[in-house]
Amino acid sequence: MxxxxxxxxxxxxxxxxxxxxxxxxxxxxGSVRQTAPRPTAAATSPAKAHSSxxxxxxxxxxxxxxxxxxxxLSKHRVWLVLSEARTAERTFPVQASAVSPxxxxxxxxxxSRGPRKGSDGVEIQDVVIFAQxxxxxxxxxxxxxxxxxxxxxxxxxxxxxxxxADGKALYAFLSIGDKIVVVP
Numbered sequence: 586m587x588x589x590x591x592x593x594x595x596x597x598x599x600x601x602x603x604x605x606x607x608x609x610x611x612x613x614x615g616s617v618r619q620t621a622p623r624p625t626a627a628a629t630s631p632a633k634a635h636s637s638x639x640x641x642x643x644x645x646x647x648x649x650x651x652x653x654x655x656x657x658l659s660k661h662r663v664w665l666v667l668s669e670a671r672t673a674e675r676t677f678p679v680q681a682s683a684v685s686p687x688x689x690x691x692x693x694x695x696x697s698r699g700p701r702k703g704s705d706g707v708e709i710q711d712v713v714i715f716a717q718x719x720x721x722x723x724x725x726x727x728x729x730x731x732x733x734x735x736x737x738x739x740x741x742x743x744x745x746x747x748x749x750a751d752g753k754a755l756y757a758f759l760s761i762g763d764k765i766v767v768v769p
């Protein structure tokens with residue numbers, strides 16, 4: 586029987602192990618190619634990629650300065666802005682009222698934690714009143730049940746509705762006399 590030195594045995598075992606590892610790596614690479622989806626043009630091109638979360642709209646231009654709440658009639662959105670901030674402390678969508686205030690600057694006239702009945706019969710809370718166009722009281726509120734339904738047709742209501750968490754934030758942000766800016 587031929588004798589092999591320990592170096593030859595170690596070299597042979599190492600070569601065999603490398604051959605097995607290489608074969609397994611090639612097999613694994615082939616299975617990855619078969620199961621991994623190819624990237625789409627949208628995934629590989631940043632210009633075409635899109636996010637499922639829409640971008641948060643910035644504070645409207647010409648909406649004043651200092652601490653204020655900005656309400657956009659066309660965007661149905663509110664921004665809570667700290668003094669001289671370039672970005673809003675918070676922004677959220679709202680359901681517009683049947684009677685809207687004209688664009689301009691208003692002051693908070695009254696606040697009420699609630700709950701109480703709104704002019705549409707819905708139980709509301711965190712009420713902030715700031716205008717009274719044509720004798721209709723206009724202000725922000727949230728429905729106790731969390732609904733944000735459109736006002737009933739033909740009913741002249743002034744409740745601008747927001748989600749309960751947004752209503753609590755707006756109520757905590759404002760005090761009597763604070764500024765509300767309504768923009769188109």
